[in-house]
Amino acid sequence: MILTYCYRIKPSAEQEVVMLHTLEWLRRHWNYALGQRLDWLRRTRCRIDRCSLVSEPIGDISERVTYYTQQSALKETKQLFPEYKTIWAEAQQVNLQRLNRAWERWLVPDRSGKRGGRPRFKKPGELRSFVYPRINCPKAGAHLKEGILKLSKIGGMRVILHRPLPNGFKLKTCTIVHKADGWYCCISMEDKTVPDPLPLDEVKSPIGVDVGLKEFLTTSMGETVPRQQTYRKAQRHLARQQQKLARQQKGSKNAEKQKNRIARVHQRLGRIRKDFHYNTAHHLVKNHDFIAVEDLNIKGLARTRLSKSVLDAAWGQFITILDAVAVKCGIRVVKVTPHGTSVDCSNCGAKVPKTLSIRLHQCHRCGLEMDRDENAALNILMRALNAVGLIVSACGGQENTQPLKQEAECWSGVQLSLF
Numbered sequence: 001m002i003l004t005y006c007y008r009i010k011p012s013a014e015q016e017v018v019m020l021h022t023l024e025w026l027r028r029h030w031n032y033a034l035g036q037r038l039d040w041l042r043r044t045r046c047r048i049d050r051c052s053l054v055s056e057p058i059g060d061i062s063e064r065v066t067y068y069t070q071q072s073a074l075k076e077t078k079q080l081f082p083e084y085k086t087i088w089a090e091a092q093q094v095n096l097q098r099l100n101r102a103w104e105r106w107l108v109p110d111r112s113g114k115r116g117g118r119p120r121f122k123k124p125g126e127l128r129s130f131v132y133p134r135i136n137c138p139k140a141g142a143h144l145k146e147g148i149l150k151l152s153k154i155g156g157m158r159v160i161l162h163r164p165l166p167n168g169f170k171l172k173t174c175t176i177v178h179k180a181d182g183w184y185c186c187i188s189m190e191d192k193t194v195p196d197p198l199p200l201d202e203v204k205s206p207i208g209v210d211v212g213l214k215e216f217l218t219t220s221m222g223e224t225v226p227r228q229q230t231y232r233k234a235q236r237h238l239a240r241q242q243q244k245l246a247r248q249q250k251g252s253k254n255a256e257k258q259k260n261r262i263a264r265v266h267q268r269l270g271r272i273r274k275d276f277h278y279n280t281a282h283h284l285v286k287n288h289d290f291i292a293v294e295d296l297n298i299k300g301l302a303r304t305r306l307s308k309s310v311l312d313a314a315w316g317q318f319i320t321i322l323d324a325v326a327v328k329c330g331i332r333v334v335k336v337t338p339h340g341t342s343v344d345c346s347n348c349g350a351k352v353p354k355t356l357s358i359r360l361h362q363c364h365r366c367g368l369e370m371d372r373d374e375n376a377a378l379n380i381l382m383r384a385l386n387a388v389g390l391i392v393s394a395c396g397g398q399e400n401t402q403p404l405k406q407e408a409e410c411w412s413g414v415q416l417s418l419f
């Protein structure tokens with residue numbers, strides 16, 4: 001299990017200058033290294049339908065640019081640009097490793113066949129963090145002891161340890177991050193022992209969770225958590241602040257200050273949302289030992305008219321947080337496909353189509369009447385229990401095979417109507 005704890009650090013004014021300087025030079029190096037890679041790609045590739053007159057490398061074809069060639073060139077860089085001598089060598093290496101990872105994500109598709117976007121050139125101020133890949137070991141660049149963080153080439157500074165480091169973890173890396181409201185050090189640590197998930201036959205209080213816009217979430221027990229609307233509430237305040245920025249002269253000191261003020265509003269909103277997600281996740285994990293959620297296509301939902309509300313709710317972040325909290329406590333979180341969860345009847349499996357405005361689920365076959373979200377949560381729970389092979393008896397008196405059969409029926413019906 002890898003955890004990351006972030007603490008605020010208090011660098012002196014001189015140290016801050018050095019750190020900003022470090023970020024700037026690393027950014028330039030990133031841009032240079034990315035340019036080198038793109039250049040190599042352009043020189044060695046030719047469209048299949050073009051003759052060689054159109055696309056021909058001029059001069060020698062350079063050697064393939066990889067992480068290793070770039071890393072070994074660091075020595076030369078330091079001779080040409082003595083500024084790089086003032087930056088911890090490992091931080092420079094990690095900078096190149098990050099580029100390498102972005103590069104590979106762009107060129108090599110992952111298991112589902114998706115690729116990342118092309119790595120971008122960074123504008124001034126866009127690189128916001130650098131890494132000391134070792135901490136608290138003899139040759140490390142960073143040492144954290146008794147509330148003082150000592151960074152090579154920068155110096156010692158106070159760390160505000162608002163919570164102690166957990167016991168039994170080995171400290172791995174230290175990332176220095178420049179955020180809107182100051183500097184932070186994020187310490188990642190690892191513990192090889194991960195609590196085993198609770199065995200399936202000991203599951204006592206399983207629960208299905210349906211996330212929505214009317215309520216933030218509804219559980220299969222009928223419990224609801226109201227939505228927050230963090231962004232919507234702050235929208236007018238933000239608009240005012242952005243208006244102020246628009247009236248200021250671009251690039252001026254005051255405009256910079258105003259920009260920072262806006263960034264801090266956004267930061268606060270993000271923090272409020274995250275805190276709410278953590279509290280909700282802990283509440284669920286504390287009271288239940290098996291949680292079923294939908295595997296939502298949030299990118300798709302964010303393209304609809306409801307996008308602002310969808311992104312404000314941030315279900316994706318919530319599910320990631322829920323997953324992490326559950327792993328820590330040894331509880332299973334199962335994701336199921338959301339297809340048709342609000343349409344199917346949780347009691348008999350009949351299809352009850354309804355628009356978003358119909359809040360009540362009324363089954364025409366078995367006469368079941370219940371809240372629409374609760375019905376969906378029950379469906380989600382049933383699907384998850386089916387997926388892990390548990391028989392449902394506690395919720396709705398459903399037999400194990402029934403929904404599957406019903407689904408098969410429906411599918412055949414759909415196919416018949418198609419042909």
Ligand SMILES: [Zn+2]
Nearest residue numbers: 345348363366
């Ligand atoms: Zn029914």
